[in-house]
Amino acid sequence: MFVTPAFAQAQETEEMQSGNGGAEMHTETGVADHGGGHEAGFPPFDSSTFPSQLLWLAITFGLFYMFMNKVVVPRIGGILEHRRDRIAQDLDEANRLKEEADNAIAAYEQDLATARNKASEIGQEARDKAKAAADAERSKVEAELSERMAEAEKSIADIKAKALKEVDAIAVDTATDLVKHLLGGSVTKAEVDAAVRDVAGK
C-alpha cells in the first residue's frame, strides 16, 4: 500500500503502520512498536509527512473558509446588522414619541398661558366694569343728595322768609295790643305798620 521513498523516515512510518495497523498512537502497542521513533528525528521536522499535512490542511481549511465565507459570516453579520437596525429604529421611535410628548407639553403650556391671560383679562374687565358701575352709582347718589340738599336749603330759606314775614305781622299785632293796653287808645293798623317798618328799617 506504500510506494515508500527509500529513506529512513518513511520506512519508520511504514513500520509503525504495519505494526499497529493504523490504531491510535497512544496505545501501548503503538508505543512499543514505535520504539525506534527517536532515530527518525523530531516528528514536526519529518518532511515525509508534509505533503499529507498540506493536502489535508488545504482541504479542511479550504472547505472551512468557504463555509465561513458563504454561510456563517453573512449569517452572523446579518444578525448583528438586524439587531443594530432594530435598536436604531427603536431609538428613532423613542425620539419621535419624546418629540411628540414635548410638543404636547408645549401646546399645553401655551393653552395654559392663554387661559391665564384670558382669565386675568376677564378679571380686569369685571373689575373695571364694577368700578365704573360703582362710580356711576356714587355720582348719581351724590347728585341726588346735592339736589335734595339744595331743595332743603331752599325750603329752609322759604320757611325763614315766611317766618320773617310773619314776624312783621306778629310785631304789628303785638304793637297794636301794646298800644291798646298801655295807652288805652287805639291806633290804626296803617300807623302801626308804618311804625314797625321804621323800626325794622324797611
Place this chain on the structure above:
Amino acid sequence: MATDKVDPIHQFHLNDLIPVNIGGLDLSFTNSSLFMVIVAVVTAGFLYLTTANRGLVPTRLQSISEMSYEFVASMLRDGAGSQGMRFFPFVFSLFMFILVANLVGMVPYFFTVTSHIIVTFAFSMLVIGLVVVYGFWKHGFHFLNLFVPSGVPGALMPLVVMIEVISFLSRPISLSVRLFANMLAGHITLKVFAGFVFSLGSMGAIGIGGAILPLAMTVALTGLEFLVAFLQAYVFAVLTCMYLNDALHPGH
C-alpha cells in the same frame, strides 16, 4: 515501556489512518488530518447551529458566536481599517480554526494540529501570499513603497531598505515559528511534568508523596496552556491584520 510512556515527543507522531499514495507522494489521512477535520467540523458546526435561530436577543451560545465575530471584526478594523473588512471571512476563519485547533489539542490524547511547523508555516505563507498578491494587484509597483519609508536620508536608504526587506521576509518565519513553538513547547512541558508524576508514582510511597509537586505543576501548566492557546491564536490573527494593513496601505 515506562520510558516510552513518558516520552514527551511521542504525542507529535503522525499515524496513518487511511493510507493514500498518489504519484509517490504520501498523502495519507493521518491522525493530524482527522483532527483538522474535527476542528473544522466542530467550529463550523458550533457557529452554524448556535446562530440557527437568528435570535434578536441572543442565547448564551449564540452570543459566543457573535462575540467571536465582533472580536475579530474589531481586531481587523483596528489593524487594517475599514477597508480591511473585505478580508474579514479569511481572518475570521483563520482565527477560529487556529483557536479551536489549539484548544482541541488541550484535550488529553488529542492531537494538536498547530504543533507541526508545516501547518503553521502553511498558514503564515497563506497570509503573506495574500498580502503580496493583493498588494501588487491593488497598488502595482507602488506596493514596493512598503520597503521605502518616507523621511529617511538618502545615504541611509540602501541600509533601511535592506532591513525592511529582511524584516518582510522574516515575517512568515516568525509568524509560523511563534505559533508552532508555543504549542509544541507547551505540550512538551506538560508531558514532561506529567511524566514526572508517572515515574515518581511508580517508585512507591515516597515517590507518590514526591509526585504531588509535579502534579500541581501540571495542573497549573494546563491553565497556562489554555491561555497560550487563546493568546497565540489572537497574536496570529492580530499580526495577520497588521500585514494586511501593509497590503492595503503600503506607504508608511
